[in-house]
Amino acid sequence: MNKSSTRTFPVYDSLRRAIIEQALKPGVKLPEDSIGETFGVSRTVVRNALVRLDAEGLVDMQPNRGASVAEPTIEEAYDIFDMRQCLEREVMQRLCAMDPAPIVAKLRAHLTEEQATLGNDQTRSIRLAGEFHILLSELTGSRILARYVNEIVSRCSLILARFAQVHSAECGVEEHAEIIKAIEAGDAEKAMGFMHSHLHGVQDRALLNRGDGGGDNVGEILSRYRENGAK
Known part of the structure; x- marks a missing residue:
C-alpha cells in the first residue's frame, strides 16, 4: 500500500x-x-x-x-433488492455444497456478536447485520461474488437509511440463525427459502418514510x- x-x-x-x-x-x-x-x-x-x-x-x-x-430512488431500491436476491441465492447454493463445519463455526461466532449488540448499540447492530451477509459471500471462496455482495449490501443499508421504518433487530438475528441451521444441514432449498423470506422482510420495511x-x-x-x- x-x-x-x-x-x-x-x-x-x-x-x-x-x-x-x-x-x-x-x-x-x-x-x-x-x-x-x-x-x-x-x-x-x-x-x-x-x-x-x-x-x-x-x-x-x-x-x-x-x-x-x-x-437512491425507490425504483433503484427495488432493482437493487431484486439483484440481491439473485446474488444471495447463489451464495446459499455454493455454501450448502461445501463442508459446513468451518462455515457454521464462523457464522455462529458472528451471530454471537450480533446478539451481544441487541438493545445496546444500534449503529453497530446495523453494521453487523449487513456484515453477516458479506461474511456468507466471503465463505464461498469467490472473490468476485464477495465483491458484488459487499457492494449491494452496502447499498441496501443506504436504502434502509432513507426509506425504512423503525424495526426490531431481534427479527434479523433470529432469521440469521435459521439460515445457519439450513447451511449446517446442507439443505440448499431450505437455505434459499429462508434467505428469500429474510430479504423480502428487509425489503418490506423499505417504505417511504424519509x-x-x-x-x-x-x-x-x-x-x-x-x-x-x-x-
Missing part, C-alpha cells in the same frame, strides 16, 4: 462505516475541507476517498456541487469514527 493509499483508507473507511451505520444520512453534504480538517489530511486525500465511495454507489459526486451521501437529514455535523460524526476505529 503506497503513502497516498495509507492516508486515504482511514477517511474512506470512516465515511463508509458512518454511511452504513446510518450516522450520515442520505443527502447529507460531505465538504472536503471539513472532512480534511477532521482527519488532518489534504482535500486531495479526501477527494480520493470520496471518488472510491462514489464508485461503490454510496456517495454522489457532482461537478461544481461537491459530494453528498447518495440518495427523515430529515439536515443539520448533521459531518465533522463531529466523523471524529467519533476516527477516534473509535473499526470495532
Whole structure:
C-alpha cells in the first residue's frame, strides 16, 4: 500500500462505516475541507476517498456541487433488492455444497456478536447485520461474488437509511440463525427459502418514510469514527 493509499483508507473507511451505520444520512453534504480538517489530511486525500465511495454507489459526486451521501430512488431500491436476491441465492447454493463445519463455526461466532449488540448499540447492530451477509459471500471462496455482495449490501443499508421504518433487530438475528441451521444441514432449498423470506422482510420495511437529514455535523460524526476505529 503506497503513502497516498495509507492516508486515504482511514477517511474512506470512516465515511463508509458512518454511511452504513446510518450516522450520515442520505443527502447529507460531505465538504472536503471539513472532512480534511477532521482527519488532518489534504482535500486531495479526501477527494480520493470520496471518488472510491462514489464508485461503490454510496456517495454522489457532482461537478461544481461537491459530494453528498447518495440518495437512491425507490425504483433503484427495488432493482437493487431484486439483484440481491439473485446474488444471495447463489451464495446459499455454493455454501450448502461445501463442508459446513468451518462455515457454521464462523457464522455462529458472528451471530454471537450480533446478539451481544441487541438493545445496546444500534449503529453497530446495523453494521453487523449487513456484515453477516458479506461474511456468507466471503465463505464461498469467490472473490468476485464477495465483491458484488459487499457492494449491494452496502447499498441496501443506504436504502434502509432513507426509506425504512423503525424495526426490531431481534427479527434479523433470529432469521440469521435459521439460515445457519439450513447451511449446517446442507439443505440448499431450505437455505434459499429462508434467505428469500429474510430479504423480502428487509425489503418490506423499505417504505417511504424519509427523515430529515439536515443539520448533521459531518465533522463531529466523523471524529467519533476516527477516534473509535473499526470495532
